[in-house]
Amino acid sequence: MSSSTRGQSSSSPTAESSPLEPNVSLRYPTISPIGITTVYDPGDETELDIVLVHGLFGHPENTWTAGSRPEVNPDSSDGVFWPYDLLPAELPRARILIWGYDVQIGGRSAPSTASILDHSETLLSSLNAIRKDKQRQIIFMAHSLGGIVVKYALSSPDPLAEKILQATTGVMFFGTPHQGSEVAALKLGKIARKICAVFVKIPNPRIVEALERGSDVLELISRNFLAVLNRRKIRVHSFREELKTGGTGGILVVDGFSSRIGWAFETHGLLHADHRQMVKFTLKRDPNFERVVAVLHRWLDTETEKPETEEGPTPPLTPDPRPLDPPAADDIPDELTLSQYYQHCLDSLNFMGSRNRVLELKNPYEDTSRWMLNRDTVYSRWLRGTLPKPIFWIQGKPGSGKSVLMKYASESDDTVAFLREFCGGPWTIIPYFFDDQGPAIQKSTEGLLREVLYWILSHYPSIFSIVFNMLKQKGIIPLPNPPSPTLLKRPAEFWNPPQEPTKIWTPSLMREALKQIGKKAQLDMNLCIFVDALDEHNGDQKDLIEVLDVLLDLEKSPSIKLRMCLASRPENIFRDKFSTYPTLVVQDHNRADICRFTTKRLNKNGDGQSQVLVDEVLRKAQGVFLWVRLVVEELEGVLRDGGTQEDVMRVLEEIPSELTEFYTRALLRSRRSSSGITAHSTKETYCILKIASAWDEPVWVDFLLAAGIFLAYPTKSGRLPERMINSLGGTLGSRRLYSRSAGFLESPGRGSDKDARAEFIHQTAKEYLKGGRAHEILKSWSPTPDHPESGMMMTLRYIVHLFDDYCDETLLPDPQHFPFAAERIIRCLRVLERDEGSCVGQMIEAVIMRFYYASPPRTPENFKRDLFCGGESTLKEIFIRKLLVDWPRPRAVMLALSIVWGLPLSIKLYMPPYREQGPDTPSEQSELTIEESDAVSLFRLTQGADDPHIPLQALEEMGLRSYISDSIWEQERSRVETPARIYLWS
Template sequence: MPKDISDTGLSVVYEAENSSPIIDIVFVHGLQGHPSKTWTYHKKEKKKSFIHRMFQKLLKATTHPEDNGTQFKPVFWPADLLPNNCPDSRILTFGYDSKVTKYNASEINQNSIFVHSKDLLGELHRGRERDPKRRLMFVAHSLGGIVVKEMLARSSSSVEGGLRNIVESTAMVVFLGTPHRGSQHVAALGEVVRSVVSSLGMKTTPVILDALGLKTTDLVRAQEDFSMLWHKYDFRVKTFQEGLTLAKLGKKVVPDYSSSIGDAREYAETMQANHIGMCRYSGPNDPNYCKIAGALQSIYLSIPSLKAIEASLDRRIQLTKSVLSTTSTNEPPHVVNGSKVNEACLRSLWFPTIDRRLQSLGSPAEKTCAWLFDHKLYKDWFNGTGRHESYGLLWLKGKPGAGKSTLMKEAFHQAAREQAESNYSTAAFFFNAKGDELEHSSLGLFKSLLYQLLPGDKQGLEFFHKMWDEKNKFVKRDIGEEWAAWAESELESFLEWVLLIQTKKRIIFIDALDECDEPQIRLMAYFWRRLTRGAYLKGIDLNVCISSRHFPTITLSDCPEIFVEQHNSDDIETYVDCKFELAFATKRPQWELLKKNILQKSAGVFLWVVLVVEDVLRSWDDGNEMPYLNQRAMDLPEELETLFSNIFSKLEPNARELTVKFFQWAILATKPLRLYEWRHILAFIRQPTLKSLREWRQSNSFIESDEQLEKQIRTISRGLVEVKRVYVGDSQEEGIEAISNHAGAGSLDLEHGDSRIVQVIHESVREFFLRNNGFFMLDPGLRSNPIGNGHLSIMETCLDYLNIRELNALVQAR
């Protein structure tokens, strides 16, 4: 154990020598813990007999001192291991007096766990005065996680900028076995904490728990406050759960439901250790250490790019201040609390969740995303060499979970890093359907882009100030109070003016257009097509990259498209290789087979791969064998089920019947059906039932072209069913007949309807309907027997088809 670590307060255990640290990593222990002992691994030795111990003493007495070098040394991993993964960092441990074994009704320690959080905040403030904006990561074990959560809440509510800077600088919080919440199986969160306290050999009377600050009401409040902070400041959160039981309790100290925060953004992993051993690691190859080191290193490696973006933003802010200071008005500037009213015009564009979606996205896996920057269409768009063909607009499309947002974030960050040396400015907006109103509306997009672009546009900022001043001329308000709200049409017109008045090159990224409010999606696409074309005709260099799912189907002229799932297979394989290499010291044939199965079933859906690989590794650490892992790889991850449910959540009630019948055919058919067959299916699953083919051909619902038919299939299925171009007889496609008697079936024209099949975009979609109540979600009346009812529906449609007049005439003729 290092000798210079104090039992209380902050102690620096490592600091980069040859460069300034780019991040502080702070370790916080739990009750009965210690700032070094909690994080130190000691090799376990079996209990020896009396004779054996005496022999060892005799041997030791006759052994030369230099022969003792082979003895195992304890591993204090924050100082002994972590610097190898995060060399340009400063690593600290925080200690506090948590030895409370003498508690009884008359002796109460006044330093509750929440008071310790106040001490931690003060220590951090004093210890970071030289570089208060340096990024922070916290690693907290057990109830130390509650100390960290309460400290961040105190920081956020502080009126002193130095204290508030702690939460603003936080990049990540890692929880190791921290009890966050109770469940329906446990009366209250306090009962989980009681288990933690009892595992330490302490009494757990209500008086003791109250004195520690561990009442259920306090714990629930701390968790609610932390969830709000997570949304507000967008730091990363990583959860590790104990995989083994504690022998003296006969169960896990903190059950999985309690050590999980329960947020959709959470990414939880299991440590193959009990509650006490999960924070101690034997060496750099310890599988548990590889997990936590990988999480910390991912944030550490992203700091340089974040600092480049922050430097760019700082330059924008300084430019804004200089512009504001030289802006002339007819009246002298009003001063309120030392700030010019002029500056409030920019603040009128800001909103708390302006970049929440962007910040919530994780960093891409190592050695991925490079294919996009090498893609000819992307390079031509970025460099402007293909402007005569695209007019500055590029569209990335992909299946749900293909990795579009991660690509867009990486593309934006790369452009932001390069803009300091290049003569262009860049901005981005990431739509978020699950966010607040501004996160999924056109108004939010306009406000965000203007907020990013105006600091670097003196002419635009001057004009915007005049607009703001005119809008608020007759409204007397103090700074900080609400000003007159901007209308969407105002900002749309002004953004168009800003982008078409400047000759400076601009690069804009708009992610997840499909998550914009549905009535606005098409209008947004047309807006950017019109704007980029107008900029091209004026000789203005405006490049806009949009990403979305394949649904809704929107056709734009002269807009190149890149389909992500056609190019991400190498990235997926790289990701699986990296994960397997971290988890297993040696390669085994069965793992290669499992990897092969995962890759074959991925179908370009990166999210499915991430979820399945994590589940497989967790199951392996739980002690399961390969047959079980293969089965887990077939199951639908809960997160994907939620994703599919959200896709159908906005489905109009009058469209549900058609959607149900559509998926009954798509899921329950014995083989993939061809595109030309779907032309008839879509006609006869609609109401009212057709009486003849002639009636169908004369109806408004008749679809003549394959292109329009494909669009309709994509619309009805919300993008979960695709038309795949394959050669007839392709052996890789199960269920496709090698020979068909249908005319033209042997055609090698991949655009021909007879040579294309209609199928779900991924097998997880089929699982969603067959085993996870997908049909019930669309029609609650199908709860009891959705599969049987589906086959009956298909039979009824076939009977309706057999009953058309043309077939009756054919039968009578025979």
């Protein structure tokens, strides 16, 4: 297609252009509801056909018509029909065709997908009939479920399909549901019903039912279309809606995931509209229309992509779809396989747990935080490129509000607008918030690397070839048509992404992938990365700095524009690294926001008498917003109880201005509470706070509360009544958690009531409880003050209680929080034995041996099945019972339970030197991994062992020979009276 296809033309029938040429009709076209209507025809100069296909519940004219704008087309009183009013001016040598079909009411088709297939065949025959020049290129533009019709038409076995396919150069989808919604069970038929509700139509029920029941057929259509894409040089761009249909309380008909085909070279875009309005444009300068036209121009122009006029289309939202640095032909069996690799690669990187923190952070209070994006702030000037440094550092005291500011900045439209002043075109915003209270990956550099790599590849799929080549060279990419995956085989993780982050992507591998992208990517990329709470990284901070340097190196690429906004406490390592970059000290800018927040909360009556309070809060706050929130909540309580302004001021004067002293006061006040329940609950408070602070990850609310009751109020039977366990969920549980924890813990609402987590109100609260002052206060509250137990030991005691109840059929068989106990016991045992020096074997041995009579038949098949079903099975009775009968030692117990719950297994197994007698002293630490092939060996080993020795032959079969010293190995082999064995535990 020549470049003359683009640009302004006097033949355009818009008010912004010159009078129409004679070969273009002056009459506004009459759109036929059925079949093809030509709305614009350049005649002999035609170089391209553009075919618009409405959705299954749309209309060939109404779907593409916006509200009335007589200044655009005075002849049309019905609104702007942009395929006629706007598009010809942009593509003057393109014939524009509208195809209509009727599926609104009734319908004679059988209740199957035949109706959709029939419409696809009709589209093919109609196009074939109207196209005299069979070589003329075609671009399809399809809205909503009409995209399914187009996909089948182009992948149909009909001979006409091949003719149309050979001429097709691109397909543009608008809100087409290619895949299921985020709810896995949602089928296309259900999406269709949502669309019916949006358009207030009475659909052909047979078609909707066919979409639901025919999901397998529709999936086949998608697979066939992917195969077509990989055979033909067809460009694909998928737009999705940004707004919910129906306003704030409406629905997002097609989400981001569903709007993507999943092809490696598909490009994507966002239109600021809901599902209906995303294909209705009013003016040539409508930003949504400009984005659509920009993609069309890019497809049709082989020259440098730039607008011909100053008021030309804005840069596209997505990168060029052409593959760059494609892998060698020998490395890729076919492009369809590459597309599958791409999707599996994204799946293996994606981990929603990495986004919990930013999703749960509360938005700024009303009008606070807006000052940050005023045009003249240092942050805004940095975004606009006035300050050329690539890094911006937000630093501040603990609790000053850094995370809230980071969330506000990363989600604000003003951030993107300022970035475009720095460099025009689309910007990819990548937020990552470290969280000391989150899962392990959320406080690691691994999580940061995963998130950045995931966002880059998902937004710029054409650079996947770079990563593919790197993985291929390292032997990590699985072969096409892989064998049935088995546990612990690394390539299998590509095909069956687990719930936890996969182990394929090691930090070093992800660093290498980013370096390769920086070196080899030729595609223009604009990246703005927000990394919050650097001080909550749970690892060597030097390693974190190195990872940030890897990200910073991306800027060295001539095709990559990079901005990194980082937030942390002003710790020395960050001062040394970031002091030369633009910086914002949060507490220095909080005065106006604190004043606004305090005034609105304490002056609800509008009497103005609280200004003295506000001034005092400002004076004592020192810019720490967390302190303000906690103090204001306490002062509001005084006012609720009928306190006067003098009472409130007296309380405010008593409150210390430092957070640590505030926390001390909160602990002591909880013991002096006027509530009769709270006044006698210090033992429960001790147990709850000690257990919560002992764990690096949040604890389930119901588990924590039940453990607190069990440990603080022991009963004669030693068991919790079922009614008490059932009463710990929902609102009551959240309220009890807050009161019993002295306000240190809350449940932010992650997940359902069943798996709600208890989290500290702030990282500073958790840090305080681990300090000496808190320890002295809590020590006197312990149920055993002379010998206070650690949080881990109390956790284990309650877990043992749960296991004991689980074995007794007369009691509650499966408490709601039992899975949490089973999941955490391994880590609990490790900490107690290795870090605290506690001997825990005797505590759990008797409990686990009670499963003796519940074991299924002892066969290799059952053993293998139970051993390798992962965490789905509560206990692997055979293996645990047999190991504990034969090896009643603490470290043997740890090994047994690690095998039971730790699959895929990666434990540190201590292998002490051979001892006739003496303490169980480890001499070296090695990593043991057990694969499926070892299951039978383990079974034989456990069935044949009658003492705590391991046969040498079994060790060889399990691949553990390297863990035993040569001298001990030879010594044991020299024994002739009995089979050679190694004594692992004294």
